[in-house]
Amino acid sequence: MKIENPNPIQWRFSERAAQLQSSFIREILKITQQPEIISFAGGLPSPATFPVDVMKAAYDKVLSTTGKTALQYGPTDGYMPLRQWIADSLSVNGARIVPEQVLMVSGSQQALDLLGKVLIDEGSRVLVETPSYLGALQAFSVYRPEFKSVQTDEHGLVPSSLAPVAEGARLLYALPNFQNPTGRTLSVERRLELVETCARLGLPLIEDDPYGALSYKGEPLPKMVAMNPEGVIYMGSFSKVLTPGIRLGYVVAPLPLVRRLELAKQAADLHTAQLTQMVVHEVVKDGFLDQHIPTIRDLYGNQCQVMLDAMAEHFPASATWTKPEGGMFIWVTLPKHINAMELLDEAIKEKVAFVPGAPFYANEPETNTLRLSFVTVPPERIRQGIAILGKLIAARL
Ligand code: PMP
Numbered sequence: 539m540k541i542e543n544p545n546p547i548q549w550r551f552s553e554r555a556a557q558l559q560s561s562f563i564r565e566i567l568k569i570t571q572q573p574e575i576i577s578f579a580g581g582l583p584s585p586a587t588f589p590v591d592v593m594k595a596a597y598d599k600v601l602s603t604t605g606k607t608a609l610q611y612g613p614t615d616g617y618m619p620l621r622q623w624i625a626d627s628l629s630v631n632g633a634r635i636v637p638e639q640v641l642m643v644s645g646s647q648q649a650l651d652l653l654g655k656v657l658i659d660e661g662s663r664v665l666v667e668t669p670s671y672l673g674a675l676q677a678f679s680v681y682r683p684e685f686k687s688v689q690t691d692e693h694g695l696v697p698s699s700l701a702p703v704a705e706g707a708r709l710l711y712a713l714p715n716f717q718n719p720t721g722r723t724l725s726v727e728r729r730l731e732l733v734e735t736c737a738r739l740g741l742p743l744i745e746d747d748p749y750g751a752l753s754y755k756g757e758p759l760p761k762m763v764a765m766n767p768e769g770v771i772y773m774g775s776f777s778k779v780l781t782p783g784i785r786l787g788y789v790v791a792p793l794p795l796v797r798r799l800e801l802a803k804q805a806a807d808l809h810t811a812q813l814t815q816m817v818v819h820e821v822v823k824d825g826f827l828d829q830h831i832p833t834i835r836d837l838y839g840n841q842c843q844v845m846l847d848a849m850a851e852h853f854p855a856s857a858t859w860t861k862p863e864g865g866m867f868i869w870v871t872l873p874k875h876i877n878a879m880e881l882l883d884e885a886i887k888e889k890v891a892f893v894p895g896a897p898f899y900a901n902e903p904e905t906n907t908l909r910l911s912f913v914t915v916p917p918e919r920i921r922q923g924i925a926i927l928g929k930l931i932a933a934r935l
Contacts, residue, residue: 554680561676562897566882570891576923578910579891581718581866585914587834588781589821596820597813604816612812614804615796616642616788620819624788628772633764639790641799644810646748646775646787649799650677652806653709653744653771653789656798658683663707667695669898669907671718671746674711683708685900692860694724697731700739709742709771714762715750716865719898719909723863726759733765742795748775748787751831753864754839768792776818778866779831784814838866838913841920845912848921852928854935868910869895876934878908884930890923 563581570577600608615621621637628635643649650673658664658681666675668687675685688710689699695712704710712732714724724732736743745762753759763772767790775787791799803809842862849859849868859870872878878894885891895907912920 554682557682558680559676561672563672563893566891566893569886575886575889575891576915576919576926577891578912578915578920578923579893580911580914582911582914583778583782583866584834584837587830587837589826589830592821592826592830593781593817596817600813600816600820608813608816610812612809612815614809615800616640616810617812617815617819619823620815621788623819623822624774624790628761628763628790631760631764633767635763635767635790639767639793639796641789641791641796641803642810642815643787643789643803644807645777645782645785646746646773646789647673647677648803648806649773649787649789650674650746651680652799652802654678654681654683655802656795657708657742659708663703663705665700665703665707665710665741666900667712667717668900669719669895669904670711670900671713672898674746675898675900678711687899687901690720690722692722693728694722695728695732697728697735700732700735700741704739704741707741709744710736711744711746712762713746715747715758716752716862716867718749718865719867719893719895720869721860721862721865721867722869723759729760729762730765733762733770737766737769742771743769744771744773746773748773748778749865750774751779751827752835752838752866754835754842755863758864763790771795779827779834780818780821784818786810786814786818835864838864841912841915841917842868844917844920845910845924848924849928852925854928854932856935857931866911866913868912870908870910871904872906872908872931873935874906876931877905879905881908881930881934885927888926888930890926892927 566579570579621640624640625635625637654677660682662683664678664683665686665688667690686703689696750758763770772790856873859868882894893909896903896905
């Protein structure tokens with residue numbers, strides 16, 4: 539039986555909900571999912587790297603040996619053997635991380651929300667890089683902070699630019715490895731200087747590191763959490779080294795903070811799926827990632843090089859771009875008068891897409907910037923798409 543609604547509901551949203559905005563990138567993705575579009579817009583990992591058979595075998599094994607536990611509710615802080623594995627893998631260079639500091643989350647995106655919930659009041663000052671990860675700006679915005687942008691250059695965040703804006707700040711959110719959106723890496727010297735500066739200022743430092751393992755050449759640079767586990771909050775994810783669809787990430791924090799985060803998580807979703815955590819532990823415990831990650835690095839590294847070569851050939855000399863040493867993104871700076879949003883409209887007509895840079899800025903946007911991802915596009919299509927973009931940029935000079 540269907541009841542009538544004589545008094546239709548006038549939805550009154552909370553002030554918080556009223557200001558929720560859809561991520562610009564997710565909107566673009568809707569357009570660019572059409573197969574004929576060459577899309578450099580996505581931030582998606584390449585499905586060619588997803589170890590489907592390995593995951594299938596692990597699901598089978600977990601369900602057939604410990605199925606009843608895997609399908610039961612679990613603890614809020616997570617599956618202990620996996621937390622132990624994470625703590626051990628971060629306990630390098632003399633650092634000692636204990637599993638009690640590790641909170642499993644439903645994608646590291648959830649860690650951003652939980653951190654916002656427990657650290658940010660309305661008007662709290664939050665320091666972010668210029669530009670920064672859009673998903674973090676979106677997650678923190680719900681808690682209505684006052685964002686202050688911290689200067690960055692080609693070596694990443696500039697530590698000496700912190701002091702003038704750090705007064706009363708609740709946190710600094712930093713992306714040291716192959717940053718989203720710029721692909722830049724914070725140098726080792728800068729890491730030390732940053733950790734020291736934050737320690738001196740008493741400023742909590744969030745190290746968001748989903749791409750750290752995806753270094754094309756050489757060993758990944760030291761993690762800041764290892765330099766100061768009492769002052770750095772580390773965020774990791776299985777999205778870029780295994781698969782994003784399982785929604786599994788973790789946050790490593792000093793004990794007083796991790797307890798608060800756990801309470802916030804308990805209220806949000808009780809816990810992250812136990813089955814997923816047990817399967818991932820089954821996959822990683824004997825070193826699978828050590829052989830798997832190099833295959834991802836090779837694929838992304840090659841495609842990155844194809845894109846860089848094509849850009850050198852087709853982009854005008856007045857454009858500049860980053861040369862990433864890992865990760866998934868290249869950041870382009872066009873001559874000041876070219877608006878990347880307008881360029882996108884033209885590019886879509888020519889069946890090429892990218893993400894304009896403006897949404898990645900917490901404060902004054904630089905509208906002549908854009909982000910390109912090369913990971914899901916085969917080399918031939920990368921060359922075609924870059925040639926088209928180069929032509930469109932040249933026409934606007
Ligand atoms: N941080 C950064 C910098 C990211 O790029 C992403 C994913 N695009 C996330 C966090 C969230 O990742 P996930 O929730 O899949 O772990």
